[in-house]
Amino acid sequence: MTLLDASDLRRVYGDSCGDCVELTGDAAGTNQCPECGAVVACADVSLDVEPGEVLGIVGESGSGKSSVAELLALERATDGQASGDVRLDGHDGNLLDADYETRHRLRNGAVGLVHQHVRDGLNLEFTGGGNVAEKLLAAGWRNFGDVRDRVRDLFEETEVPVERMDDPTETYSGGMQRRVQIARALATDPDVVILDEPTTGLDVSVQARVLDMFRRIQREEDVAAVVVSHDLGVVRLLADRTLVMRHGRVVETGLTDRVMEDPHHEYTQTLINSVI
Amino acid sequence: MTDAGADAADGTEPAAAAESGTQISATSVADAVDDLSGEGLSGYNYAYLDEHTKREVRRAILKGIAIPGHQVPFASRPMPLARGWGTGGIQASLSLLGPDDAFKVIDQGSDESVNAANVRRLAETTAEVETTTDTTEADVIQTRHRIPEEVLDEDQILVLQVPITDALRKVDSSDAANRRRHAHANYGKMWVHLYENVVEWGEIQIAARYPAMVAGRYLMDPSPIPRWDLPKLDDADNLFVFAAGREARIYAVPPHTDVEPLAFEDKSFQVERFPDQSCHSCGSTDTYLTEIETEEGTESDGGDRLYVCNDTSFCLKRQDDPGLAKDHHLDREGVDWGPGTPGGPAGADRDELAEGDGGDDA
Amino acid sequence: MTDVLTVEGLTKTFDMHALGDKQVVGLDDVSFTVRRGEFLAIVGESGSGKSSLLKCLYRTYEPTAGSTVYHPADADLATCDDRTVMAIRDSTLGYASQFLDEIPRVPAIDVVARPLMERGTPAAQARDRARELLDALGLPEELWEAYPATFSGGERQRVNLAQALAPEPELLLLDEPTSALDPETRTAAIELLSESTDAETTVVGVFHDRDVVERVADRVAVLDGGELQRVVPVAEFAAEEEEEVVA
Numbered sequence: 001m002t003l004l005d006a007s008d009l010r011r012v013y014g015d016s017c018g019d020c021v022e023l024t025g026d027a028a029g030t031n032q033c034p035e036c037g038a039v040v041a042c043a044d045v046s047l048d049v050e051p052g053e054v055l056g057i058v059g060e061s062g063s064g065k066s067s068v069a070e071l072l073a074l075e076r077a078t079d080g081q082a083s084g085d086v087r088l089d090g091h092d093g094n095l096l097d098a099d100y101e102t103r104h105r106l107r108n109g110a111v112g113l114v115h116q117h118v119r120d121g122l123n124l125e126f127t128g129g130g131n132v133a134e135k136l137l138a139a140g141w142r143n144f145g146d147v148r149d150r151v152r153d154l155f156e157e158t159e160v161p162v163e164r165m166d167d168p169t170e171t172y173s174g175g176m177q178r179r180v181q182i183a184r185a186l187a188t189d190p191d192v193v194i195l196d197e198p199t200t201g202l203d204v205s206v207q208a209r210v211l212d213m214f215r216r217i218q219r220e221e222d223v224a225a226v227v228v229s230h231d232l233g234v235v236r237l238l239a240d241r242t243l244v245m246r247h248g249r250v251v252e253t254g255l256t257d258r259v260m261e262d263p264h265h266e267y268t269q270t271l272i273n274s275v276i
Numbered sequence: 277m278t279d280a281g282a283d284a285a286d287g288t289e290p291a292a293a294a295e296s297g298t299q300i301s302a303t304s305v306a307d308a309v310d311d312l313s314g315e316g317l318s319g320y321n322y323a324y325l326d327e328h329t330k331r332e333v334r335r336a337i338l339k340g341i342a343i344p345g346h347q348v349p350f351a352s353r354p355m356p357l358a359r360g361w362g363t364g365g366i367q368a369s370l371s372l373l374g375p376d377d378a379f380k381v382i383d384q385g386s387d388e389s390v391n392a393a394n395v396r397r398l399a400e401t402t403a404e405v406e407t408t409t410d411t412t413e414a415d416v417i418q419t420r421h422r423i424p425e426e427v428l429d430e431d432q433i434l435v436l437q438v439p440i441t442d443a444l445r446k447v448d449s450s451d452a453a454n455r456r457r458h459a460h461a462n463y464g465k466m467w468v469h470l471y472e473n474v475v476e477w478g479e480i481q482i483a484a485r486y487p488a489m490v491a492g493r494y495l496m497d498p499s500p501i502p503r504w505d506l507p508k509l510d511d512a513d514n515l516f517v518f519a520a521g522r523e524a525r526i527y528a529v530p531p532h533t534d535v536e537p538l539a540f541e542d543k544s545f546q547v548e549r550f551p552d553q554s555c556h557s558c559g560s561t562d563t564y565l566t567e568i569e570t571e572e573g574t575e576s577d578g579g580d581r582l583y584v585c586n587d588t589s590f591c592l593k594r595q596d597d598p599g600l601a602k603d604h605h606l607d608r609e610g611v612d613w614g615p616g617t618p619g620g621p622a623g624a625d626r627d628e629l630a631e632g633d634g635g636d637d638a
Numbered sequence: 639m640t641d642v643l644t645v646e647g648l649t650k651t652f653d654m655h656a657l658g659d660k661q662v663v664g665l666d667d668v669s670f671t672v673r674r675g676e677f678l679a680i681v682g683e684s685g686s687g688k689s690s691l692l693k694c695l696y697r698t699y700e701p702t703a704g705s706t707v708y709h710p711a712d713a714d715l716a717t718c719d720d721r722t723v724m725a726i727r728d729s730t731l732g733y734a735s736q737f738l739d740e741i742p743r744v745p746a747i748d749v750v751a752r753p754l755m756e757r758g759t760p761a762a763q764a765r766d767r768a769r770e771l772l773d774a775l776g777l778p779e780e781l782w783e784a785y786p787a788t789f790s791g792g793e794r795q796r797v798n799l800a801q802a803l804a805p806e807p808e809l810l811l812l813d814e815p816t817s818a819l820d821p822e823t824r825t826a827a828i829e830l831l832s833e834s835t836d837a838e839t840t841v842v843g844v845f846h847d848r849d850v851v852e853r854v855a856d857r858v859a860v861l862d863g864g865e866l867q868r869v870v871p872v873a874e875f876a877a878e879e880e881e882e883v884v885a
Contacts, residue, residue: 050721053721053724100460101460101461104460104462108464123465123468126468126472127472127475129471129475130468130471130472130475131468133467133468133471134464134465134467134468137464137467137468137471138462138464138467142540142541143540143541143542144471144474144540144541144542144543145542147471147540148475166472166475166476205742208741208742208743209742209743212741212742212744215741219756237741240724241720241724254700254720255697255698255720255723255724257698258697258698258699258700258720261693261698261699262652262693262698262699262700264653264700265655266655266656269654269655269656270655270656273656
């Protein structure tokens with residue numbers, strides 16, 4: 001059974017001449033159209049995720065992986081033209097075409113997103129607990145005691161000190177803020193969580209603990225995840241299967257250990273070999 | 277009410293005078309003032325505002341009625357009173373009033389405040405309306421911060437002066453972002469505000485401007501009325517018009533519209549409590565009370581607080597007739613009109629209210 | 639005796655794009671079978687393809703040609719889709735490399751218990767089993783609650799081996815799991831492995847040390863230059879050695 005099924009994901013920035021997708025990509029060695037200058041952030045990206053599975057997406061900056069993450073997370077496109085097909089088990093139709101209310105409801109329910117930048121994901125003036133509660137309240141929870149209990153459980157689960165839950169989020173350390181984001185993403189028991197660069201801005205030792213925490217919860221809750229990172233180590237630790245992206249295209253896909261130890265594509269080989 | 281206004285629009289009222297204008301040929305300011313003296317208000321259109329403005333305000337009100345709780349922009353005009361002193365309310369009132377109407381103005385429950393008196397006088401002189409302090413006599417009531425204790429009926433309009441139109445501004449200063457939230461009925465942030473309020477105080481502690489959902493769709497700032505008055509908005513017989521001059525927004529709660537204060541299942545909305553207190557003047561225990569300073573209050577009984585009814589006109593009636601019900605003027609009994617009336621908000625305060633419920637005696 | 643694994647014509651070549659698309663042969667037409675409950679040792683010089691063979695069996699390397707039929711799941715590990723491989727790995731196929739692929743800040747006992755917990759064993763029970771294994775492999779008790787990152791090579795290898803044995807896989811692939819162990823621990827490890835094979839776990843293991851091979855293996859596969867030279871019973875392998883010594 002497929003939980004999340006995406007096909008032909010495409011996002012183009014700028015006025016496209018119509019041939020941009022043919023003129024860009026891995027073979028062309030660029031994601032910018034030589035004819036019209038439009039940037040093909042991603043194109044021809046298809047992927048699927050099964051329940052409980054973790055899919056990794058690796059690539060350097062500009063490879064298009066964050067565009068894919070945004071489309072999968074049903075985020076509103078702020079600019080650029082997006083197309084493609086995203087389907088989620090139990091929900092009708094192409095969710096990229098769904099109206100705002102439907103996508104909003106899904107983002108507060110079946111799909112969780114951990115933003116790359118804390119400010120996009122959290123309201124720093126709210127308390128840490130308030131940030132997690134927002135997800136529950138937006139999903140229609142109306143019993144204060146239930147909300148409180150759930151927030152407390154999530155803090156324990158994500159290893160944020162419970163005694164800090166009523167402090168403003170801006171007083172939290174970077175690692176704690178990331179944990180609160182993960183707690184928030186998991187609050188409504190989503191079917192799938194999208195993590196965009198989950199370790200950005202964290203100290204190495206903190207990175208390891210956050211990833212380990214997520215790995216533990218992911219397995220315990222059996223929640224599916226898509227992990228987007230430029231860091232091979234992150235993907236190696238979390239992902240069952242991995243997509244490698246370059247110039248807005250998927251150049252290689254396979255079991256994570258296979259991609260890491262037996263990379264086929266020239267770019268993947270370079271990527272693996274350049275790890276310190 | 278609007279009939280007279282419509283007549284005016286047809287040009288049968290002093291509107292014609294306004295169009296001709298007043299020629300001033302004086303050579304000095306003193307001469308100009310002399311020239312004007314005697315003209316009085318005849319230089320102005322009926323009800324002060326020109327007909328286009330009134331029509332626009334009425335259109336905004338109609339749109340507000342059509343979309344209960346939604347903030348409708350309108351071209352707020354400069355008025356002969358400072359913004360923040362009820363310029364929105366007076367524009368709405370003057371657009372609604374006709375010469376056969378009786379107009380009442382209350383400011384924080386009192387008909388006698390300077391501002392209320394001035395607004396009343398402006399309507400009296402420009403719209404030629406009767407004015408009254410009796411809630412039950414009025415066709416249009418303009419109010420600041422209160423809804424009267426006496427039940428309003430289907431022939432009445434309550435115009436509320438609004439300083440801040442958007443309940444969401446409390447949680448986000450960006451009006452653009454808040455408009456998107458209203459469009460999508462996305463009120464998660466306000467709920468977090470409530471959640472954090474309970475975390476901090478153990479219960480919801482919002483004194484006034486308590487946010488309420490209108491017809492299950494739009495979150496509304498009910499203007500700075502006390503929580504006591506909020507239940508009166510729910511399923512009322514009368515029309516409520518909210519007008520903000522400074523922010524140039526009008527919104528409305530039409531008759532028989534659901535208005536539900538935001539609250540948790542286990543942390544309910546509660547009106548103000550006045551345990552063991554009664555009005556010092558009329559003895560009421562079922563009205564919204566205001567604490568006052570006593571004249572000889574610094575003596576031995578200095579610890580005692582004195583309370584009086586905030587709604588002065590109803591208090592005067594109760595002084596004559598202590599058992600007067602809030603729906604005394606209606607041909608039915610037991611009308612739900614907030615705290616102290618049948619069907620008023622239940623909760624922790626219900627028992628306290630029931631103890632001396634004067635309304636039930638009548 | 640039923641077969642667990644049937645390998646036929648297994649071939650692996652690597653395209654090294656950075657070296658001007660040079661092709662490197664890892665395995666060349668390797669065929670053999672593994673029987674249920676047996677311990678098959680793979681021996682050969684460095685670079686003979688021993689690790690490549692194990693990785694092809696586990697699908698860490700994608701074989702270029704050939705088939706690897708894993709009978710318990712009735713699947714060809716060389717060609718089946720990624721999700722089938724994942725399901726088999728999660729249920730009955732185990733793998734332990736030479737090095738502990740450690741997770742930061744997880745105590746040794748939980749590293750060992752985790753695969754069990756992921757398969758649904760209650761935490762307390764999984765930890766009991768972990769203690770049992772760590773004890774049998776002679777890891778000092780004071781290290782059980784410590785992080786393996788601080789351990790010596792030998793200590794880490796014990797944790798690694800315990801982790802691989804904990805879920806009692808049907809087929810366990812071992813890549814030099816005893817290379818860093820001192821003789822005493824190695825003996826303990828070998829005993830544990832022998833016990834495991836008695837308990838119907840089939841083992842295919844790469845071993846560097848002939849002594850270990852002779853003590854644990856039932857049969858021995860000899861690789862040279864990516865080609866399988868022969869698969870012989872361990873007694874025959876031991877005899878060859880003596881001949882070589884005599885010669």
